[in-house]
Amino acid sequence: MSPANGNYEEVEQRIRELARTALEEGRVDYFIGWTAGYNESEVIPGFVRSADRVDALVWNPLAAYNLTAFLKRKMPDPPQAKIGLAVKGCDSRTLVSLLQEELVDRERLYVVGVPCEGIVNRRAVSKVFANEVVKIEVEDDTISVTNQDGETKQLAREEYLLDHCRSCKYPNPRYFDDLAGEAVTEPEDQAPMWREIEEFEALPEAEKDRLMAEAFEKCIRCYACINACPVCYCWDNCVCRARQPKLVSQKVNAQENLMFQMVHMFHVAGRCPSCGNCDRACPVEIPLYLLHRKMNKELKEMLDFEPGIDLEQKPVFQTFDVNDPFGQH
């Protein structure tokens, strides 16, 4: 990850301009971007419906939410709203996945690409104080965190970025209509992509099993992960809540919770680029991204495939190659 250019304000202005123009010209009914949350440490999804409200939109390294999650609900049923949307690099990959399966209607979509230089790991940052963090600011390579007493701590940006931002290969959107600001340089020498995964893989089976049980023991089955997931699109008809077939029971315990998460994982295999939206939505902080990244690591090794990169590519589990380099026996 290259050091930050710190041109957040420029990009923010550009997003606002693009949204304003689109709204004024009637190209979109509403624009989905990021806006300020309940305090200055939170940035949340924001829906803007008139050009005079675009100034509510913000762009900074707290804008973690993958807004394509809002598309999965209604896009397949035309003729309905025309939607404008801002996407970061990883968000665009989920959009590409949806486009590959023709699950969103391109005709009704206006996409503003946002080059991204890494998103702050708000969860880690908020733990540097025991009491409430009320403000997070990023300037150059420093993250300043302020708590409710007004105390401020300076953190190294590099250490408090989301894990997958540190080894991000695609900081620029893979699909967009207009790009807000200039593309950032794509890193040449890759930070080790799968460090955490390899550490986990090296553990003995019993230990992995224990860690899994420990992680899923605390799942409360609120379904935030699947509802926040941009590529998990069954929405109101999730098989995890069905009685027939009964893959997952209503009982909440580590086993059922893990089974539920497996349903999520296998159902998004080949579409999920590990954007981390599920992980960040989890109210009890289960490190879901590890599972999804592991899956992507295996897909990469199996088929040299990365989800959401190429619009023309067929979804990897909806096709096959007779020469697939496995299962020949």
Add this chain to the structure above:
Amino acid sequence: MAQATETATGTTASWDGEGRVKVVGILCNWCSYAGADGAGTARLRQPFDFRIVRVPCTGRIDPLHILKAFEKGADGVLVSGCHPGDCHYAEGNYYARRKLELLERMLPQLGFEPERFKYTWVSASEAQRWQQVVTEFIKGVEKLGPREGRAL
């Protein structure tokens, strides 16, 4: 009604399954199920602590079916279908192969020993091969013993 018999590994266990492993086989109707049938007809000795689920095609199998089997107490799951290229429905097993391969690679992440899951291809005429595959697989599972108190 306990009736002492030999397990694949030669240890004795009672008919009611106590002290034994539970192994589920998901077999395609056209090749592997016929192969297993053939092995039976030929009176080839097969381990019987093996519960077969017959499916029309391996393409029907969702990795979640396998996980569900484990969750409900299976100690091992063996999937077998037609050889690539010989699928009764032309290409079902090619799709299956990708899914099953991903599952096989993901299972260790969940704390499964690799010996607990295998997917393979056995044709209707390969009764001998079937005997060998299933015996070896169950031997592997028996060596590990039952999965108890596991996360999934």
Add this chain to the structure above:
Amino acid sequence: MAKNDKRKAASSPAQAADFPGREAAARGNGEARKAPAARNPVKTGGVQSDGRRRMTIDDIRPGATIAAARNAAGNPYLPEPATVVEIVPETHNIKSFRVRFDDEAVMENFSFAPGQVGQLGIFGVGESTFAINSSPSTKEYLQFSVMRTGEVTTALHNLSVGDKVGVRAPMGCGFPVDEWKGKKILYVMGGIGSAALRATIHYTLEHRDDYEDVTIIYGARSPEDLTYKYDIDDWVERKDVNAVITIDREVPGWDKRVGFVPAVLEEEQPRPKDTIAITCGPPIMIKFVLQSLEKLQFTDDQIYTTLEKRMKCGIGICGRCNMGPRYVCVDGPVFSMTELRELPDEM
């Protein structure tokens, strides 16, 4: 430091606790915030906001509050074991199940108000809510009619005589049959809607002298879809009942009426004076029946219906069967049109 015992609610659950606002005031923490004036008196199951009383579980176990009665009766979640004694096939997808409680004393003491419902369940599958449609005077069994649609109903359809079920009954409020005394009664029902009204029809016919004219308009798609054929014959034969049986489309051999229920209702021209109309059937039928009744100048307080919602606990706790502040399971399933109009439209 003022010490208020705030555990009242926990230590004596049925006792009313102070409204939280009053406590805040008593605590003397900074500014005391005022409680909002109670806009509506607290309603208890069965007594409506207008003070009218309806049949409730109170009426069945006199002299006790519902909670106390239930506690005396035991845990409201525990089904009473029962056995299927008879299965009556009604139509191609509806069967009536006659069940008896295994405990003879329970069977002996069981009574319910017409219109009340019960939870019929199979251990291992689940429970569903059905109207109790045997006559309230029948002591031999409870009858539930079940249309095969989902998981529980399919499992019920697979039962045989002698199989075990669990029953939690009675639940909810019945029809105010006592209030209707001296009035004309008009039943308008379609399809399986008859199941919810059968007990009430039996009640009014058994207490025939208490009521003026009784009219039953019952329609179904085809003769095969009519339920309770054994009852229909009786109704048609009786001189003191005006039974109008109709099917949607003419079929050979059918000697009764043809036409949709709302149309037949309008043709019958019942007079609204001193009449109570009770309707139940598919939502679309209810919608048109209500319009027809309006045309015939029935007022809201003359119209009653019984609703269904997804239910789980059946005792007003689990939260899903609400329409605004009312729960269908304890405040209903019987509602007058007047009551329904007050509630938010979440049918």
Add this chain to the structure above:
Amino acid sequence: MKFLPQDQLEAFLAHLAESAIVVAPQRDQDGVLFFQPWEAGAEVEFEQLLTRQSPKDYVFRQTETYLKFGYQMKGKAAAEEEEVGGKKSKDEPAAEEAPPAEGEEPAHEVLQVETVEDAPEQVIFGLRPCDARGYYQMDQVFGGYGGFYYDPYYMAKREATTLVALTCAQPWSTCFCTAVYGSPSGTDGVDLLLTGIEGGFTAEALTERGENLLGFGGFADVGTGQADAAQTVKDEAFAAIDPPFEIEGVPQGLRDNFEDPAWHDLQMRCISCGTCTYVCPNCYCFNITDEMVEKSGERVRTWDNCFNPGYTLETSGHNPREQKFARFRNRFSHKFWYYPEKYDSLLCSGCGRCIRYCPTKIDLREVIRTLGRPHAAEAAPAEDSEAAGVHAQTGEDL
């Protein structure tokens, strides 16, 4: 009032643990604060204001198994049938084929049902007044208030539970307990209230149960100024919360605004998960299902929530709250209108967890401010509302 010196805290916990399960806020492997059963030596965290989830799970279990049942073959030839895996139809007793020997039962399937009840004595230690008030408010629904049914599972646990609350010294920006008749030192439901001051905690018993806890030998009498110091902590905390809305008139407002287009507007970023309800100290809706494995199973009561699309889905396929906005509206209306109307109590204690842990930070305060005033529609005519505009244009909610 008594005083518990800081160095006596662990001894007090250990004392409590002798006769009850002690549940206290502790960090898990990821540094997330949860209420967990306490064992000697474990580190209890009181510095962070709120745990991630309210402790309601200890009284209203997320998974409550209350019935266990099994179908078993009994009598002659049962074992043989099992062996061949024969599907012996239940209404076709084996006796017809082979009459049983004298004194031997014919084979038949027997249903065994067993009830499960479990309510160990427990102390929930270090919960905040809003959490305690959550129980207090839920007591109304589970306790049979107003003549409704009494819930034996909740109440058995509730009656075996002692609540030792801790005054909030420093409310968070999402706290709004004072707007809903609560207080950072509120006493609803609390048995013993601790207030952190220099060197330890003052302890006020509010009930007989609380009084009994003061029997622990580590308590000292309050010293000079300690009671005042505690009062200062309470007053400052109370003053630190600026009530974000006026509760009076909210039920009427929600009633008036039931059809208000602003509901569509506010729910746009809701993803319809259940996080808000599962972290909430008050939300109590549940589901009942039978879970079978082979021939034995359980009837379990599990948390459910009004955002679950299947919550109100009827077998016919009809769903009274099919659209997300209706489910969204139900949650707020239930807390501030339906529940007060039925139980004469609010169903919100102002902890603010739903705001903080919502994946998209839906703000309850904003919803109540917008829709909890009488006649919002009149204040902002529907025609002018943006939401109405979009809704009318596109006929959809996201």
